[in-house]
Amino acid sequence: MSDASSSASSPQGERELLKLTAAQAARRIAAGELSALELFDAYRERAATDHAVGHEGLNCFTWVADERAGVEDSGPLAGVPLAVKDLFCTEGVPSQSGSRILQGYTPPYTATAVARLRDAGAPLLAKTNQDEFAMGSSTENSAFGPTLNPWDRGRVPGGSSGGSAAAVAAGLAPWALGTDTGGSIRQPAALCGIVGLKPTYGSVSRYGMIAFASSLDQAGPLTRDVTDAALLLAHMVGRDPCDATSLQLPEEIVLPSAQELTGLRLGVPAELHGEGIETGVREVFDGACKRAEALGAELIDVELPHAPYALSAYYVLAPAECSSNLARFDGVRYGLRAPGALELLDMYTRTRHDGFGPEVRRRVMLGTYALSSGYYDAYYARAQRVRTKIAEDFADAFKRVDFIVTPTAPTVAFKLGEKTADPWAMYLNDLCTVPMSLAGIPAISIPCGLSDGLPVGLQLAGPAFSENRLLDAAYALEQEFGFDGSAAHV
Amino acid sequence: MAQLARLALAEEEIEPMARELSAVLDHVARIAELDLEHVAPTSHVLDVTGALRPDEPRPCLPRELALAQAPAVSNDGFLVPSPQA
Numbered sequence: 001m002s003d004a005s006s007s008a009s010s011p012q013g014e015r016e017l018l019k020l021t022a023a024q025a026a027r028r029i030a031a032g033e034l035s036a037l038e039l040f041d042a043y044r045e046r047a048a049t050d051h052a053v054g055h056e057g058l059n060c061f062t063w064v065a066d067e068r069a070g071v072e073d074s075g076p077l078a079g080v081p082l083a084v085k086d087l088f089c090t091e092g093v094p095s096q097s098g099s100r101i102l103q104g105y106t107p108p109y110t111a112t113a114v115a116r117l118r119d120a121g122a123p124l125l126a127k128t129n130q131d132e133f134a135m136g137s138s139t140e141n142s143a144f145g146p147t148l149n150p151w152d153r154g155r156v157p158g159g160s161s162g163g164s165a166a167a168v169a170a171g172l173a174p175w176a177l178g179t180d181t182g183g184s185i186r187q188p189a190a191l192c193g194i195v196g197l198k199p200t201y202g203s204v205s206r207y208g209m210i211a212f213a214s215s216l217d218q219a220g221p222l223t224r225d226v227t228d229a230a231l232l233l234a235h236m237v238g239r240d241p242c243d244a245t246s247l248q249l250p251e252e253i254v255l256p257s258a259q260e261l262t263g264l265r266l267g268v269p270a271e272l273h274g275e276g277i278e279t280g281v282r283e284v285f286d287g288a289c290k291r292a293e294a295l296g297a298e299l300i301d302v303e304l305p306h307a308p309y310a311l312s313a314y315y316v317l318a319p320a321e322c323s324s325n326l327a328r329f330d331g332v333r334y335g336l337r338a339p340g341a342l343e344l345l346d347m348y349t350r351t352r353h354d355g356f357g358p359e360v361r362r363r364v365m366l367g368t369y370a371l372s373s374g375y376y377d378a379y380y381a382r383a384q385r386v387r388t389k390i391a392e393d394f395a396d397a398f399k400r401v402d403f404i405v406t407p408t409a410p411t412v413a414f415k416l417g418e419k420t421a422d423p424w425a426m427y428l429n430d431l432c433t434v435p436m437s438l439a440g441i442p443a444i445s446i447p448c449g450l451s452d453g454l455p456v457g458l459q460l461a462g463p464a465f466s467e468n469r470l471l472d473a474a475y476a477l478e479q480e481f482g483f484d485g486s487a488a489h490v
Numbered sequence: 491m492a493q494l495a496r497l498a499l500a501e502e503e504i505e506p507m508a509r510e511l512s513a514v515l516d517h518v519a520r521i522a523e524l525d526l527e528h529v530a531p532t533s534h535v536l537d538v539t540g541a542l543r544p545d546e547p548r549p550c551l552p553r554e555l556a557l558a559q560a561p562a563v564s565n566d567g568f569l570v571p572s573p574q575a
Binding site: 104341 | 491492493494495496497498499500507510511513514515517518519520521522523524526529530531532533534535536538541542543551555556558559560561562568570571572573574
């Protein structure tokens, strides 16, 4: 029997090695059957090729490690390399949240989530492309240019964590970190045919994440399968004194093992299943629900009466918070400063105009308007009341069902440029993911089939702190679906 | 509004920005349909207890590190154009 490490020098051996899920690779390294350095080198070479100037790659990365610093085969993650969304601060490594205004910025400290994973044995492989400040659903709003979908290079990978999703789907990284504010982990995971989990708000420290909308931002894993998502999450979570909104989970995250769904009640909300969902997506989703029934789950119609208002509330709250958070980018302490200004206010306004892309400018304007005196009650205060109703809708539904199940995104991956001219058309991508973000509850997207050759994601959402049960149900469904993502490997 | 947001907009950028924002606000206006008179606004989605850490002095970022990435520095501080030139 030949093991992966002894044959890794051959092209065929390397392909075998890259086929391993992160959990499989960690197990092999821990058993002494695979070298962590060899695995790191194999991925580093692939990532560097995709990142190389002039190479016709997917443009997944904004930075790739040029040495194997800190690669050790110890710890629970055993040296399996990690790709990290650009907006996580990484000491000495460029971190600019996809924005020109942070050009060349290298933070003096590392985000807690990244530091915890490094301490658990996952070295930094690369930083991944994203929509600027995580504002977007296609990774087209990046100072680094768009990332391409490995299933079809004429299409977007979703966003804002599109670089992380495309890298994992293409086999350019074993696993990746992303962030989700209104769907930015789940939607790209769906469009790229991988697993993406947004944990309960507060599970993972936001310290060192370049902020977009602080009451919604949450870090989480993008992985090839549900087991990898559980493994990565287990080593990210926990209270951090540097983030006052972070929490200690009531139980440890454990690896999923459920084989069936007997007795599980899955709620299908009509509001997130009808209008606005593409026919092909609905067909694949309905087929997936039938297979859940075959595993023993009971499908129950539920109502989320305020879900149709979620997107409207979100596009008040998120821009409002962003307009406040992005006030720090003023050309004084770091990043870009527009040249030639003779006066302070002129320096601020020109720096921010030149440094922010069109979508960020739009949201800063929208948020400033929603928070301005005279409009505050009609927009911000009202949207916070809608948010309360949305959370109550979920609480009511969870009295009757264990989980809510929806399509993750209303469409499959769309063509580059298709939605850039109409902001609201782009925002509609978040239709099914925004309600869970507003309620702060965990939700996972897993691939459940193909529509016209492109992946469709199924979203499972549960009450706060239901991560272990959610991962278990997702795992059982994953075994049943048997989704094969190898067509996207480069 | 651009001035409040500290954003310089070129003359030709004003009309498209106004048009795009109006279109988004038309969609956002749907929240006006709901009766929310007796609904409390969300301040935080989960109950957090013990969020405050002890108020103890800790070392902060060394000055040279804090200044290292500034576009302009002078006399151990950030250098900016005058507010009323």
